[in-house]
Amino acid sequence: MPSQSEMTHVEVLLVEDNPYDAELTIRALKQHNLANHLHHVTDGVEALEFLTGSGRYSGRAPVVVPRVVLLDLKLPKLDGAEVLRRMRADDRLKHIPVVILTSSREEQDLVKTYALGANSYVVKPVEFGDFTSAVAELGMYWLLLNQPPATPSRGATAQPAMARAGSGAF
Amino acid sequence: MTSQRVADFLAIAAAGIGVMVLVGWLTDNAILTSIDPSCISMKPNTAVCMILIAMAVVLVRRSPVAWRVTARVICGVVAAMALLTIGQYVKHADFGVDRLLYHAGGPEPYTVYPGRMSPVASILFLAVSAAVGAMGTRCGARVTKLAWPFCMIVTTTLMIGYVFGSVSLVSLSSDTPISLPALLAFTMLGVAIFAVHPDRSLLSALNPSTPGGLLWRGLLIPALLVLVVVGWLRVQAEMAGLIDMRFGVALFTVLVGAFIVVLAGRTAMTLNRMDAERERIAAERDRYFSSSLDLVCVADLNGRFLRVNPAWGRTLGFSDDELLSRPFMDFIHPDDREKTIAAYDSPAQGHEVTALENRYRRKDGTYVWLNWNATAPTGPDRLIYAAARDVTEQKTHEEHRRALTAALEHSVEEARAANKELEAFSYSVSHDLRAPLRAIDGFARILTSEHASQLDTEGHRLLDVVRENSGRMGQLIDDLLQFSRLGRKDIEPRTVDMTALVHRTVERLRPDMGDRKIALHLHPLPPASGDAALLEVVWTNLLSNAIKYTRPRAEAQIEVSGEIVDGHRVYRVRDNGVGFDMQYAQKLFGVFQRLHPATEFEGTGVGLALVQRILHRHGGRVWVDAKPDQGAVFEFELPTEGGVHAVPV
Numbered sequence: 055m056p057s058q059s060e061m062t063h064v065e066v067l068l069v070e071d072n073p074y075d076a077e078l079t080i081r082a083l084k085q086h087n088l089a090n091h092l093h094h095v096t097d098g099v100e101a102l103e104f105l106t107g108s109g110r111y112s113g114r115a116p117v118v119v120p121r122v123v124l125l126d127l128k129l130p131k132l133d134g135a136e137v138l139r140r141m142r143a144d145d146r147l148k149h150i151p152v153v154i155l156t157s158s159r160e161e162q163d164l165v166k167t168y169a170l171g172a173n174s175y176v177v178k179p180v181e182f183g184d185f186t187s188a189v190a191e192l193g194m195y196w197l198l199l200n201q202p203p204a205t206p207s208r209g210a211t212a213q214p215a216m217a218r219a220g221s222g223a224f
Numbered sequence: 225m226t227s228q229r230v231a232d233f234l235a236i237a238a239a240g241i242g243v244m245v246l247v248g249w250l251t252d253n254a255i256l257t258s259i260d261p262s263c264i265s266m267k268p269n270t271a272v273c274m275i276l277i278a279m280a281v282v283l284v285r286r287s288p289v290a291w292r293v294t295a296r297v298i299c300g301v302v303a304a305m306a307l308l309t310i311g312q313y314v315k316h317a318d319f320g321v322d323r324l325l326y327h328a329g330g331p332e333p334y335t336v337y338p339g340r341m342s343p344v345a346s347i348l349f350l351a352v353s354a355a356v357g358a359m360g361t362r363c364g365a366r367v368t369k370l371a372w373p374f375c376m377i378v379t380t381t382l383m384i385g386y387v388f389g390s391v392s393l394v395s396l397s398s399d400t401p402i403s404l405p406a407l408l409a410f411t412m413l414g415v416a417i418f419a420v421h422p423d424r425s426l427l428s429a430l431n432p433s434t435p436g437g438l439l440w441r442g443l444l445i446p447a448l449l450v451l452v453v454v455g456w457l458r459v460q461a462e463m464a465g466l467i468d469m470r471f472g473v474a475l476f477t478v479l480v481g482a483f484i485v486v487l488a489g490r491t492a493m494t495l496n497r498m499d500a501e502r503e504r505i506a507a508e509r510d511r512y513f514s515s516s517l518d519l520v521c522v523a524d525l526n527g528r529f530l531r532v533n534p535a536w537g538r539t540l541g542f543s544d545d546e547l548l549s550r551p552f553m554d555f556i557h558p559d560d561r562e563k564t565i566a567a568y569d570s571p572a573q574g575h576e577v578t579a580l581e582n583r584y585r586r587k588d589g590t591y592v593w594l595n596w597n598a599t600a601p602t603g604p605d606r607l608i609y610a611a612a613r614d615v616t617e618q619k620t621h622e623e624h625r626r627a628l629t630a631a632l633e634h635s636v637e638e639a640r641a642a643n644k645e646l647e648a649f650s651y652s653v654s655h656d657l658r659a660p661l662r663a664i665d666g667f668a669r670i671l672t673s674e675h676a677s678q679l680d681t682e683g684h685r686l687l688d689v690v691r692e693n694s695g696r697m698g699q700l701i702d703d704l705l706q707f708s709r710l711g712r713k714d715i716e717p718r719t720v721d722m723t724a725l726v727h728r729t730v731e732r733l734r735p736d737m738g739d740r741k742i743a744l745h746l747h748p749l750p751p752a753s754g755d756a757a758l759l760e761v762v763w764t765n766l767l768s769n770a771i772k773y774t775r776p777r778a779e780a781q782i783e784v785s786g787e788i789v790d791g792h793r794v795y796r797v798r799d800n801g802v803g804f805d806m807q808y809a810q811k812l813f814g815v816f817q818r819l820h821p822a823t824e825f826e827g828t829g830v831g832l833a834l835v836q837r838i839l840h841r842h843g844g845r846v847w848v849d850a851k852p853d854q855g856a857v858f859e860f861e862l863p864t865e866g867g868v869h870a871v872p873v
Contacts, residue, residue, distance in 0.1 A: 074663035081670070128655070157658045159705065160651065180661050180698035182669040 065091035065197060067120040069101040069137065070155070071129050075178065079124070079155070082189035088197055093120075098132025101125070102140060105147050119150050122196035125172075127156040127163060135167060142171040151200065153192055227419040232282055234416035238409040239278035245271040245405050249326075259404045263386075266403040268325035270341045273302045274409050277352055281416055284359045292360060299357035306349040309341045337400060344382065344402040348375060348410050355417050368421040375414030382407055387456050435495055442491040443484075450483040519594065519612040525601060527551040527568075539614055541587030557583035557591050567596075576600050581615065593619040650708040654701050661701070665694040696822075703830035707815065710837055715755045717842075722749035722795065725756065726784055729763040736771055742780040749786035750793050752862045758838045765831040766797045766858050772825055773801035773856070781855075792844075793862045800855040809848055835860070 066089070070076040076094055083089035095101045103109035105119070123141075127134035134154065141147040153174040154167050164175050176192055179185045245266045248256025258265035276298045284295035308321045318337075326339030341349075355371030358364045382402060431437040458472045467475065513520055513533050522531040532547050540547070540555070547555075556564050560582035567580045577598040583591035598610035668690045672679070679687070726746055752759060767782070774780035777800055786795040804812075804819045811817045813836040818829040832846075839846050843863045850856035 072659050072663075074666070075659055078662065078666045157655045157662075160709075178658070178662060180658055180665060180701075181695060182662070182666040185662060185666065 063091045064093045065121045067123045068094045069125045071096045079189050082186040083193045086190045088193040097130045098137040101137050123152045124155045125152055138170045227422045231416040231419035234412040235278040235281035238412040239275045241405050241409040242271040242274035264401055264403045266405040270345050277302050280356045296357050299353040302349050303353040306346040309346040313343050342400045342402040345406050352413050365421045368417055372414050372418040379411040388459050443487050446487050454479050521610055523608045525606055555584045592616045654705045657701050661694045661698050700828045703828045707830050707834050717753050720752045720756045722752050745783040747785040750788050752793050754842045762835050762838050765835050770797055770799040774799050791864050796859045798857045803850040803852050803854045803856050805852050
C-alpha cells in the first residue's frame, strides 16, 4: 500500500492488468522523467476506488485528481469501457482526461469509447521502439502540454483531444 | 309490349265499341248498333257505361290521385246503373233509367223493354266495376282473380250461343239477351282486367316449353275450337236440310273424334320427345357428377351431405350411406373444424368458399387433405354445391419442403452463430497474442540496450533472432486480424472506377519499388460494382505480389488490363516474375500458404487468401495461370450487379 503522501500527488493513473505491459509503459515514461507521480492499479474496481477514495483507498482524500488516466480496455472485474462510463457519470471525475491504451484495433471499440467520452485512443504497438515513443509522446502531451481545467471538480469542461502518438495510434 | 299497355289498349278498344254504338244510334245505323241487324242492339246507356268503365280502367292505374278518385267514382256510377237495371228486372218496375238516353218509340226485337240494358250486361258491369274499383288496393289482385274468369266464362258461353244461333242461351232465360257489340266489349274488358294483374302461374302454364303449356296449346284449345267449328257447321247443315239430326250427330262425333286423336297423338309425341331430351340431359349431368375425379357433393345448411359422387367412396373408403348418415363435420380433422365452420358460415352470409383446405378422415383412420370450392347457398332449398380435390400429395411435398427449409435455415443460423463465435475467438486470441509479443520484443530490446556489456556477439545475434521472430509474428497477427475482420464487415456495393483505383494503388506502392526498373502497363478498366475499400485491398495484394516476385528481373514487366466478358467484368494482372508450378495453384489462396520461403520473398501468406475472400463476398472469383520462372497471370471476375452477398457468410 503506497504512503499517504504518494497518494496526494498522483499525476498519472495507469490502469493495466498485464504486469509486463505496465512495466514497459512505466519504463517508457521514466525515460522521459514522466513517471514520478504515477500510480498503477490492476483492475477497474481498484481504479474507481482510487479515484473516489473509497474501498482500499478510503483514507485517500481525492483533493488533487490525476492529470491523466491511462486506461486499458480488457481488465478483470470491471472492463475499461465501464470504468470510463462510471467516471463520466460522476460529477467529481467527469473532467479527468482519459487515454485508452489498448491492443484493440477494432473499429467498434474505438467508436464506443469515444462515444463514452474518451479523450484519446492509442493502440499499443508490438515493436518496442514504436511502443516506447508512443507512450512517451502521449505522456508528454497530457502532462506537459495539455492545460487542465482550473477547478477540476467544476468549471470548464476538458476539451476532448486526440493524441496522434506514433504510427500505431488511430 | 307490357301487360299494362295491353290492358290500356283493350280498354280503349272496348270504349271504341261504345262510341261506335252511340254513333249508330245518332245516325240510325243498325249495323253500328248491333253488328248483325237481325240481332238485338246495344243500348245507349250500355254504350255510355262501357265508355265510362273503359276510362276507369285506364285512369285507375295513373299516378295523380285525382284520376284514381275519378276512376272509382265512375265505377260507383256504373255499378249504380247496373243495380238499378237489375232492380227493374226483379221488381218488374220502371225507374226511368232506360229512357235517360233512349227516346226511340216502338217495339224492339227480342225484348219487351226497349232501351233497357240486358240483365247479363248489368251483372257483368257489376263484376267489372268491382274489379276496377279494387285495382290499386290491397285486395285488388284477389278481386281481379275472381272477376276476369267470371267475365270470360260468361262471354265465351254467350259467344258460342251466338255462333249456334241459340236465343235461349244468349238471353240466359231472361226476356232480354245481351247484344253482340256488348259481348265483344266485355270480352275485351275481361282480358284487360287479367292483363292488369296477370296470373304468373297461369301464364307459365301456357308456356309451350312446359308439358302443361303443350297440353293447353297443343290439345285443349285446338280441341275446343274444333268443337265450336264442327258444331257450327253441323247446325248450319241441319238447318239447311242437307243432313238430318242422326247423321249430324254421327258426323260431329266422327270428325271431332278424329281431330282429337290427331291432336292427342301429336301432343303425345312432342311430350315423349321432350321427356327423352330431359332424360338425356339428366343422364349427362349424372355422368358428369358421377365420373368427376373431384369430390363433388351437395350439402344443406344443417351440415349434412345430400348427395356425394363416387369419387368420395374412392378417396375416403366410406360408402355413400355412411357419408350421408352423419354430419360431415364428423369426418373433418378436429384441428380443422374451426376454420371449416368459419368458412362454412361465410357462404351462409352469401359468400362463396374458395381454396379452403381441411383434412377428411378416411375409413382406415388416416386423413386426406382436401381443397374446397363451394357455392353460396342457392336455390329454394338453400343448398351448397361443392367440389373438393385431394391435395394430400401436394401438401406432403409442401410440408417436406417446409421442413427442409426450416432445417436449412436452422443450419444457416448455426453456421452464422459458429462463424460469429469463431470471429470472437480469433479477435480475442489475436489481441491476447499481441501482449506477450510486446513483452518479448520489449524485454529483449531492454536486454540489448541496458545489459549490452554482459552479452557477447552470439548473445546479441540470438536476441536479434528473438526480436525478428516476434516482429514477424506481430505481422502474422495483424494480417489474420484483417482477414477475420473481413468476415464481419458489411459490403456496400457502389460503382467503383477501377482505373482510378489501380492508379491510386500503384502510387501508394511506389516506395516498395525503390529504384528498380519496372515497366508498368496500365490499361483502362471497366468500372465495377462493389466495396471500394475492399477492392483496393485486392489490387494492393495483387500489385504488391507482382512487384515483389519480379524483383530478380533486370526489367520487370507488369501489365494491368480488363474487359467485360458475357456480362462479367474480368480484370488481369500479368507479370514476368518468378512464377510457380501450377500444381500448387490451389494452395496459393489458403491462409498462411506460401510457395516461396520468407527468406527469399517476405510475406505471411494471408494476402491471396484475403483476395479470394473479398471476391467471394462480392459473388466473384479469382484464378491464376503461371509457369515456374515465366511469370504469373492473376485474373479475377466480378458479376455486373446484384451478385454481392447481402449476408456475411
